[in-house]
Structure formats: structure tokens, C-alpha cells
Amino acid sequence: MTPLVASAVLNPINSTLIAVALVPIGQAFGAGPGRTAWLISSLYLATAIGQPVVGLLVDRYGARRVLLGGASVVMVAGVAGMIPISVEWLTGVRAVLGIGTCAGFPAAMAVLRRRADEIGEGVPARVLSVLAMSSQTVMVIGPTLGGVLIALFGWPAIFAVNLPLAGISLVLTLLWVPKDTPAEKPAERIDVAGIALFSAALLVLLCYLMEPGIGDLWLLAAAIVLGGLFARVELRARKPFIDLRMLAANGPVLRTYSRQALSFLAIYTIMFGYVQWLEEARGFAESAAGLLLLPMSGIAVGAAALSGRPTGVRLRLLLVGAALLAGSVALLFVNDGTALIWLLVLAALFGLAQGLTSVANQTTLYRETPAETMGTASGLFRTAQYLGAIVAATVIAQCYGGHADSGGLHRLAVVLIVTSGLLLIVTAADRALVRAERRERDRREAV
Template identity: 55%
Template sequence: MTARTDTTIDARLVIPLVAGALLNPINSTMIAVALVPIGRTFDAGPAQTAWLITGLYLATAVGQPVAGVLVDRWGPRRVLLAGALAVALAGVAGTLALSLGWLVGVRVLLGLGTCAGFPAAMAVLRRHADRTGGDVPAGVLSLLAIAAQTTMVIGPTLGGTLIGFFGWPAIFAVNIPLAVGSMLCAWLWVPRDERPAGPRQRLDLRGVFGNAAILRTYLRQGLAFLAIYAIMFGFVQWLQADRGMSETAAGLLMLPMSLVAAIAAGLSGRADGIRARLVLSVAALLVGSALLLWVGTGTWLGVLVFSSAAFGLAQGLTSVTNQTALYRQASAETMGTASGFFRTAQYVGAMAASALIAICFGDHPTSAGLHTLAVTLAGIAVVLLAVTLVDRRLAAGPLTAANREREPAGS
């Protein structure tokens, strides 16, 4: 009688993975409600403060693949600890607030430091599953996505609250306790990295870039988050600058997006039905974009709430579903690297969103600019729908450790 391997993932392992993965989304979104007050402090307009967004995303887009390679070569625990240390240092530097350029540099450091969380978490989970012979850990993947997506949308609310009580430097200072807590959890509960017995193998990136299924997943992620980030940052700026809401009120109006995103992510952990969930996410993008065409400074608040919720549905569905697809498509040896490029695709979309907002709003966010943004996002949703429908691999059955290995690498 063969002994059964215990495939259960200890909660003490999940905690540091979630903690490390949260550092990036919370820093990505808290800045949304701080752009206007930071601009007032340094007499800077939207075109200048946009570098606070672009700086982090550019650093993240470049740093995520590097972090993934380091995870595959040196181990997730070391990379998690180094990344959290960088975030803590950035938190200290951000409280000094010497100039706008200084803050842009702080955001770059935050982008580099927060790169570690996602590829490290994916690598740890994949290695655990391969070691125990378990199936795809859909529950943990959903938990990671729920935590990240919830944090992403709660970020503006948290940022607005911190600014209301302590001023905008607090959105940088909050990284100090968050990073220290993440370091402590990783030190205590993430397994020590094992050094390979022989010489280190050269990393074969063809396993990532020669895989057409992975590349299509990257494209879907990039397009979807172009739309999501455009709303997250553009809508909030319009609420503050044209609608006249305070930072705290604008942040609170994003809560429906957070709640719906969390619920959608929680219901998206199944290993089958990938294409159907992606199509539903596109439909949500179209609904949200259509509603924005009717929005003005005097629009009933309920319309704004419903539009925010529609984009939250798209966010929660697309992130978990694409993440689950990636887990199937990448091998254990390249999971860190593949996950790094996955996040790079997301933040390339974020940088494109920043440029799109600047084009649509110009010097000042207006209702006309918001309508132009909505039309553009509807067009992006149509392209995303086409990309999803032509991908035959999305119609595959349930994901397990066994059938994942049987899938053609370049399909």
C-alpha cells in the first residue's frame, strides 16, 4: 500500500506569500488620491505628477522579469527578503518629501522592491505542488488574487484616509510597518532556499517566449489592465478635479469596485471555464464604459457606483483567470520568470493607461475627457474579446498537475 503524500498547504506558508504580493498593488493605487495634493505642494500639473505613476510602473515592468529570474536562480525566500527591505527604505525616504523628483525616485525604488512578491509566491506554490504531487492550488491562487485585487482598489480609500488624517507623506510612511511585517513573515515561514548540488543551469527563456499560449495570456492581461488602470486613475482624478470630491470621498467611491473585484476573484478559482469567465469580464468592461458616456458633474451617485462595480467585476475575473491559465502554461523551472513577465504585461498596460489618461484629459480632467476615455476603453474591450475568442487553448478542460505537463509547449 502506497503512502499518500500530504498536499495541504500550511497557512503559515500562505501568509508571507500574500503579505509579499500585497506590497505592489497597495503602492500602485494609494497614489491615485495623492496626485492632486502632491501637485499643489510642488506646483505641478497632471503631466508632471503622472511620473509618480509611470516611475513605479516602469521600474516594475523592467524589474518583474529580473525578480523572476532571481527567484528561479537564487530562491524565493532570499528575493522576498531583499524586496521587502527595499520597500522599507523607500518608505523612510518618502517621508522626507524633498521635491517632486525625489518622490519619483522613491516610487522607482518602491517599484523595484515590490517586484519580488508575485513571482516568489507563484514559484513557491508550483514547487510545493510538484513536490507533493498535488493538483493546481486553485484556492490559494484565488486567495492571492483576491488579496491583490482587493488591496488594489482599497488603495485609494486607504490613501484618502491616511491623507485626511496625516497628509500625503503618510502614503509613503505606511510602507515601513508593512515591509517589516512582510520580512518577518518571510523569515519565519517561507522554507529556506536550497542550493542546487551541481553547477547552475543556464536559464532557457525559450521556455517562456517560445510558448504561444503564455504570450496570449500576457496580451490579455496587458489589454485588460490598460482599461482597469485607466479607470482607477482617470476616474478618481475626474471625481476630485471636475466633480469636486475630496480625496477621502473619491477613495470611498471606489469601494464598490473593490468589493465586486474581491467577490469575482473568489468565484474565479475554478480550473475550468476559463474562456467563459474572460468573455464575461469583457462584457463588464463594455457595460462600465457605456455608463461613463452618460456621466457628468451632476450625475446621480448611483450611476457612478454601478459603473465602478462593473469595472470591479472585470478586474476580479480577468486577473484570477489569466493567473490560473499561466499556472498551467509555465513549467516549474520557469514559473518565477514567467510570472515576472506576467506582471510586466500588467504594468505595461498601466503605463499605457497613464499615457491614455494624459491624452484624454489634457491639462485638466473634464467630463468630455472622461467620455473620450470611455469610448477608447470600449474599443479596447472589443479587441480583448477578439483575442479571447480566437485562443483555442482556453477551451481546455480542468487543470491538474498531470494534464498540465501534457500540454504542448508552443500551443
């Protein structure tokens, strides 16, 4: 588990370290929230496109090769990030980090599935809980760690920290991840056309989502055309990059992707938008703003730790929606004079949702996905998560405009109320969750 955890946490820690660095980086280069929002979205854009591609490489070439390649890319990007050329340069570096950190999650899920099948185990709920809890831990301590690093060494430290982290991941992978067997080498040609069309369609769509407007509707039209071409190629391919027929027939997996996207749209909106409001509207320093998210960190880690059971998934998912809705409504009443204790309580509410959602959705994905496509399916799972993150960056930029004030925070709250309500509806209407609970109870009783 150690090398798998070390690799899987590279992406969430890079996704959250940047939260408290947006303001100082913007000040260093004279850039407002509209430009610095790309520092968030570039990593998520690269990750959203790269995750299913890397997942396919895991399925074809094996987890060890992919993990070693990913760690090497992260180390190169860590060095490049310490060079303060421009916001655009750092945006490119963040995109490279997104590609390099893609490897951890699909590789870990594929290794766990293979191991569980070898020993005849069902859903390895405790192991999934450890994996999710590790990612949750570094994700929620990211803003706090980022604040400390910036206070001590300046904002380039959030890039430099990748050198030791990726180095440890690389060494542990060499030591403890089993060598890939010859059977894992690809027997058939990879669907390059499908990968290219998928990447192009997603890239154009996300570029539109970053700055939606009437004048950019051609981007949306282009994304639709590219998506249609992708579907046509995949439906005709003998070994498609993404098996659309199988995916369309697997409603539980599609709904799992939807829940993950909606949940993290809300979570990332708070993680980045709330921190910006604390720094700009309330005047907290980067380190103090990171510390104010500690309740979110503690509750999220504790909730993830208590989620290591294969049963009760539906109840936990309903609780995620309820916690997000309650926190979003409370956000409407936050202003420049709100007492510190209520700001901490608000962060804790969103932490509860964050801690529960990943383990519950990962468990559902594990149950409903064939073993031979676990890498690709896990990559698409993370793509759904980062689609939510990219939309969150767009929402923040549109609601705040040039300054993160309380009015913008209230506009964020309205968007989150709609998102949380939709999440509750999707979860409550999913009868497959009930059937999966029954199957798991029957299996455990039989054992």
C-alpha cells in the same frame, strides 16, 4: 501562505494608494496632471523592467532570499518618501518602491508551484484564488485607504505606511518561508547582457509611450534597435535570460500576457482617471473619492473569491471583456450632473472585471508554464500588467491635458471601448483555452 500574501500585496497597494494623492501632491508642488502622471508611471516602469529580472533571481537563488531583499528595499523607500523635496524626488522614490515590491509575486508563484509538484497536486486553484484575492483586496481598497491616510496625516502617509507593511513581510518571511536549498543556487552565469538590453529597450520604449510625439520618434527607433540586439543576444545565449524560442512556441502564454495587458490598461485607466475626474470635475475630497470606489472594491473581492476553480476560465475571461466594454460605453454618458447612484454602479462594473481577470489569467499561466521557469514567467506576467498600467497613464495624460473634465473622461471612454473590444476578440479566438478546460476536466475525472 501568510508570508507569501504579505509580500505579494506590497506592489498592488503601492500602485493604488497614489490614486487619491496625485491632486494634493500636485497642489503642494505646483504640478499639473502631466508631471504627476510620472508618479504613477515610475513605479510601473521600474516594476515592468524589474519583475522578470527578479523572477530570474527567484529561479536561480530561491524565493526566501529575494523576499527578504525586496522587503528591505521597500522600507528604505518608505523613509525617503516622507521627505518632501520635489515631485521629481517622489518620482524616484516610487521607482525604488517598484523595484522593491517586485519580489512578492514571482516568489509566491514559484513556491506554490514547487509545493504543488511535491504533493502531486494539479492547478492549486483555491490557493491561486487566495493570492489573487489578497492582491485584489488591497488594490481596490488602496484609494479608500489612501484617502483616509491623507485626511488624517497628509500625503506623506502613503509612503510611511510601507514601513509597517514591509516590516511585517520581512518578519513573516524569516519565520515561515523555508530556507533556500543549495540546489537553488545558480549553477551557471546569469545572462547580464540579456538583462541589460531588455531593460534598456523597455525603458526607452516606455519613455516614448509616456509622451508620444513626432519629435520623439527617435526614442521609438532606439527601442526597436535595442530590441533587435536583445533578440540576437538571447537567441545565441546558452542560458538566456528569456528563452525567446520557447516563448514564441508557447502561444497560450503569449496570449495570456496580451489579455493581462489589455485588461489592466482599462482597469488602471479607470482607477486613476476616474478618481481624478471625481476630485477635479465633481469636486469630491480625496477621502470621498476613495469611498466612491468601494463598490469596485467589494465586487472585485467577491468575484476573485468565487473564481477559485480550475474550470470555467474561458467563460470568466469572456465576462471580463464584456464587463469592461459595458462600463466603457456607460462612461460616455457620465457628466458633471450624473446622479451618485450611477457613479457607484459604474465603479461596480469595472470591479467585476478586475476581480475575475487576475485569477483566470494566473490559472492559465500556471497550466502552460514549465515549473523550472515559473519565476521568470510570472515576472513577465506582471510586466505585461504594468505595461498596460503605463499606457493607461499616457492615455490619461493625453485625454485630460491640463484638467480632468467630462470631455476628457469621454475621450477616455472611447479608448477603453476599443481596448475592451480587442480584449474580447483575443479571448474568443483563443482555442487553447478550450483545450486546457478539457484537459483539466479529464484530469479531475481521472483523480
